[in-house]
Amino acid sequence: MQEATTSEGRYSRKTIERKLSEYRRILTLTRRPTREEFSTIAKVAAIGIVIIGVAGFLIYLAMVQAPQYFGATNATNTTATATPGTAVNASQPAINATQNSSITSSANTTANATNQS
Numbered sequence: 001m002q003e004a005t006t007s008e009g010r011y012s013r014k015t016i017e018r019k020l021s022e023y024r025r026i027l028t029l030t031r032r033p034t035r036e037e038f039s040t041i042a043k044v045a046a047i048g049i050v051i052i053g054v055a056g057f058l059i060y061l062a063m064v065q066a067p068q069y070f071g072a073t074n075a076t077n078t079t080a081t082a083t084p085g086t087a088v089n090a091s092q093p094a095i096n097a098t099q100n101s102s103i104t105s106s107a108n109t110t111a112n113a114t115n116q117s
Contacts, residue, residue, distance in 0.1 A: 009015065033041065
């Protein structure tokens with residue numbers, strides 16, 4: 001079959017007719033499933049969907065809920081429970097980082113304008 005397609009070309013009329021006749025032969029051999037066959041196939045597909053859904057939910061639990069259960073916390077939870085004096089100190093680096101990033105971005109804008117001139 002490979003030899004015929006390479007010598008005749010991939011999209012030649014004979015190659016296309018041969019493929020269509022193969023498809024027609026397969027369609028004539030097929031039949032509609034009986035009611036029992038269809039219900040069995042539907043049940044197997046439903047069970048597969050449920051299994052994949054359960055596996056996805058378990059992965060979700062492992063990735064999102066398990067770290068919280070085992071005590072992993074983020075920085076926002078620790079600053080919310082701190083005393084007011086420490087909460088101000090904890091937010092200070094965030095304010096400084098914002099100021100530094102705006103200074104850096106304005107310096108980059110100035111440098112780009114100078115380079116374009």
